[in-house]
Amino acid sequence: MKLLALMKKEFTRFFRDPRLIISMLLPGILIYIIYSVMGAAIFSEEEDYSFKVYVSGDSAVVSTIEAAVTENDWTAEFLPAEDEETAREAVRSGEATALLVFSPAFDDMIALGPLASTLPRAEIVYNSEDGASAAFATLANTILDAYARTFSITMSDFAAEENFAAQMMAGILPFLIVVFVFSSCMSVTLESVAGEKERGTLATILVTSAKRWDIALGKVIPLACVSLIGAASSFLGVALSMPKLMGVSLGAAVSGVGAAGYVMIFLLIFSFVPLIVAAIAAVSTLSRSVKEASAYTSVIMIFVMVLSIVTAFVDGIGGWVSFVPILNAVSAMQGVLAGHMVVWQCLVSVAANLAYAALLVCLIGWMLSNERIMFGK
16 A cells, blocks of 8 residues: 555656656657658658750660659750860859760670670769759669679769868758757756755855846856857867768868858857856756756757757758757858858857847746745745
């Protein structure tokens, strides 16, 4: 009977506390949102591509590629390349989608197989920075690979190494920065108020003449400064390791960002560190214990991860994102790292994050003056 009474007590405590119920259900809801967004982006309707392809040399496989293009509901114009170098330059400049180059007597050499005097060669010239060009190169390479195994296929990509590195860094680096910064902020902020509640030292501070807003600022500002140290360390660690992870040089990875870009990235990090600290401090103030604050903060971390990764899967996000906390900084950092920084978006994002942090400080001050929240009365 005592066991049943204890079990009833714990179930009653859980189901009568809406905050505990929300903390249990919200992670599943957020996970559903994450995978829904990723799935919708990955399996979204394909683009309606239109290709302009130059062909140097002759091969029957061109007809197979053309049929595959039509089968995918795309359109293509295949033109003979009178001058191969001119056609290559057209692909480089974006005037043409791709260039197919076949060695002399390509089909005859394929038919001879191992008896051929020379190894047949096919080359696909494209630019992976262009979605249409990359899509055609993938399609053509698949068909050529299935056409025969007795020839060499060369993929010539005009996309510069530094551009590829910039795209990779723009997609991954902001997400990693936010995750590591949040972890740093969480480690120093989590028990800022909840811990003092448990130790009984908060009541001593509250009975003094100090204003509640001063107490809130006295918590957030030092914690934000300490967290900035961890944020700087995380940023440097991730930024310096990414080139090795991607197999490119450090110079290629940072090319195009420039001094102004790095200053802007620092300002963006500087803006969302106080916001994260203030958000965790607000949760800590609302919680009755460090354990409860840890549970709520874990939910916030999932939410922040959703916001920080969503821009890597969703294209065409508009300027409205500048007013969405965390997501604005991630989107702005991606623009800086990709080499197309939008100054107004960066500055608005910085101002918005600092404004949200100020509002959270005001909220903390109000909660500190609320006896029901502080002492459960």
